[in-house]
Amino acid sequence: MFRPEDILYEDNHLLIVNKHCGDLVQPDPSGESALEDQIKAYIKARDGKPGEVFLGVVHRIDRPVSGAVLFAKTSKALVRLNEMIREGRIRKVYWALTEQTPDPERGELVHYILRDGRTNRSRAYDAPKGDAKQARLRYETLAAATHYTLVAVELLTGRHHQIRAQLAKIGCPIRGDLKYGARRSVEGGGISLHSRRVEFEHPVRRESLSVTAPVPAGDNLWAFFEKL
Template identity: 50%
Template sequence: MKILSTKNNLQVLYEDNHIIVVNKRVGDIVQGDQTGDKPLSEVVKEYLKEKYNKPGEVFIGVVHRLDRPTTGLVVFAKTSKALSRLNESFKNRETQKTYWAAVKSTPEPKQATLTHYLVRNPKNNQSKAHDKEVKESKKASLTYNFLKKLDRFTILEIDLHTGRHHQIRAQLSKIGHPIKGDLKYGYDRSNPDGGIHLHARKLTFIHPVKKETITIVAPTPTDPIWDAI
């Protein structure tokens, strides 16, 4: 099983007085849920408390989330001002999110923009992609590009245009190319660590205080498939 993040093994990609960006491991939950497992937000708090020897409560604001079985970069706000500004920026799609995914076989064409209508089912925590608009659906759009062909998988680079629940997983499954390890969306075998081969690779956003454009790239986990890129 994958070793979850702790304050001592946290991979920090960027940090200043206003934000901290970390590289999430398989199995980490970004924010607390019904499982009661310690979320990444608490791990980051512990890391900051120890690093700066802070006596009181450490503020950490959750800006966005990644699914538990995925890996990659997650941004946290260190101040309430940064949190409110980042929330607004993410809400208004003033960010550019790029993912890598290892999928079953090779999509044709090798580059395309996918548009579907997703309906979320909270009972099984799953989203179903439809070709046409249906009741209670939300429009989802992404562009994928061919990155590399491996023996049994293809690596795609994906740019998100919308931020729907399980969007990449549902849309790639809909076109017949589920993500490696993603049993929930039609892949036939799980990964040993319980994760899926979906990695939040790159994020470009406006710094909430400095107003500069920042681009951060998250290294992929040590893994034969990612190492082959």
């Protein structure tokens, strides 16, 4: 559930929040409460707005994933941010705790992602296959412990479950991600994939913004790696 202290950045045009594992960004057929509606209700009450609150979802992250999510508070900002997303002008950096250390320890991955709607799972292939879409990311190993490795990932495309599928493809499933080959679950049902930082030019003021999301509280392994 959204809490006011989850707000990482806010002005008249933008809102960036630190999403918790398990939270939905937008409503889905399950009918469960989602961040979009929770934030609208909060702004309406906080600011005493008599009418509907405008809030546009700029990008989504998977339900079991935590971290920075960007919303637009005006239609002007939403149009410009959507254009920036399409043109790759919003830099999104994730942190992942993987069960193996990538080899090599840094590089770029290029695969072809095919989504299976029945299982809500994506598979990464080395070569084009049917309707598969090209998926690209850059990664860098930041630190390694006995059982897990901290990997920074910069998304270059935005495919379904892209980071999860591509890291699993190279033998580095994400901690807790049973769907993609992890050995065991994580308490609370989330996975150790975190939207760590977003960087972009403000769509109205044209100044550079870089917003970092603290790792999930209460997770000792995340706390260990964040201090390194």
